[in-house]
Structures are given as structure tokens and as C-alpha cells.
Amino acid sequence: MTEVPTLTSEQEIKVLRSQLSEREKTLRETRQAIDRLAQAPHFRAQNLQELEAQLSKKREQDATCQGQALEYIGSDLQGLFEREAKESTQKLKEYEKLIRDTRQKHAKQDTEDNEEKRSYKNAEQTIMYQVTTLKNKLQELVQQQDTKKREAAEKAYKSIKNSIKIW
Numbered sequence: 001m002t003e004v005p006t007l008t009s010e011q012e013i014k015v016l017r018s019q020l021s022e023r024e025k026t027l028r029e030t031r032q033a034i035d036r037l038a039q040a041p042h043f044r045a046q047n048l049q050e051l052e053a054q055l056s057k058k059r060e061q062d063a064t065c066q067g068q069a070l071e072y073i074g075s076d077l078q079g080l081f082e083r084e085a086k087e088s089t090q091k092l093k094e095y096e097k098l099i100r101d102t103r104q105k106h107a108k109q110d111t112e113d114n115e116e117k118r119s120y121k122n123a124e125q126t127i128m129y130q131v132t133t134l135k136n137k138l139q140e141l142v143q144q145q146d147t148k149k150r151e152a153a154e155k156a157y158k159s160i161k162n163s164i165k166i167w
Helices: 009-071 078-166
Strands: none
Touching: 009 078
């Protein structure tokens, strides 16, 4: 049978502090990821608002093109303005499709982000439990070490006190 070497209390405390530090770092990173995921919908909404503002401008431009096409009916420029009006309408439809696609993409991304956030929240809870466990174990070991040191110091003091009485 081989014996597993046991750690001294100082070594065990050092190992626990190292583990605690690693877990706290992981906890910080997990919380940062949760915050990033929580902010993502706001950025997507802002992006969508910008697209809708541009759509509004494109609708105004389309209305202007349509109005010009009607204005030049029967003139030599009628074909030119009708072509521009058709192109404007086509661009408007493409932009409206872009916004619909963006909304669908954002909805899908929101769903994925929510699942990922749930996963991170679960990981956060697990890590917090581990951190608490490590802190409690570390505190217990430090207290035990302090007690042993205090007892050793009291023993040494009594020994010295007794040796002085003998003299």
C-alpha cells in the first residue's frame, strides 16, 4: 500500500487560497459574460431603430420619386422618371425586407442569448457555492492553525516559565 502524502496546514491553506482565487476569477468572467448578454438586446434595438429611421427617409425619397413620375406623365422625361420611381420602389421593398430579416435575426439571437445567459446564471450559482465552500474550509483551517500556534506558544511560554522557576 502506498501512502498518499498529506499536506501541511500551511500547504493546504495555500492550495485553498489558489483555488479560491481561480474560482473568483471565473466568477468575475461569468458575471461579465452575463452583463454582456444582458446588454446585447439594447444594442440590437438601437440598430433596428437606426434602420427604421433610414427606412423612413427612403419612404420620403420614394414618395418624391413617385410624385415626380406623376408630374412628368406625357412629357419626354416620363420614361426616365418612371424608371427612377420603379427603382426607388424596388429599393424600398428590399430595405423593408432587410428590416424584417434583421428583426427575425435579432429574435433568434435574443433566444440564443437567453439560453446562454441561463447557462451562465447556473454556472454563476455553482461557482458561488464553490467559493463559499472554499472560504468556509479556508477559514476553518486558518482557525485550526491559529489554535495550534496559540497552544504551541502557550506550551512554550509555560515551559520557559517553569524553567525560569527552576533556576
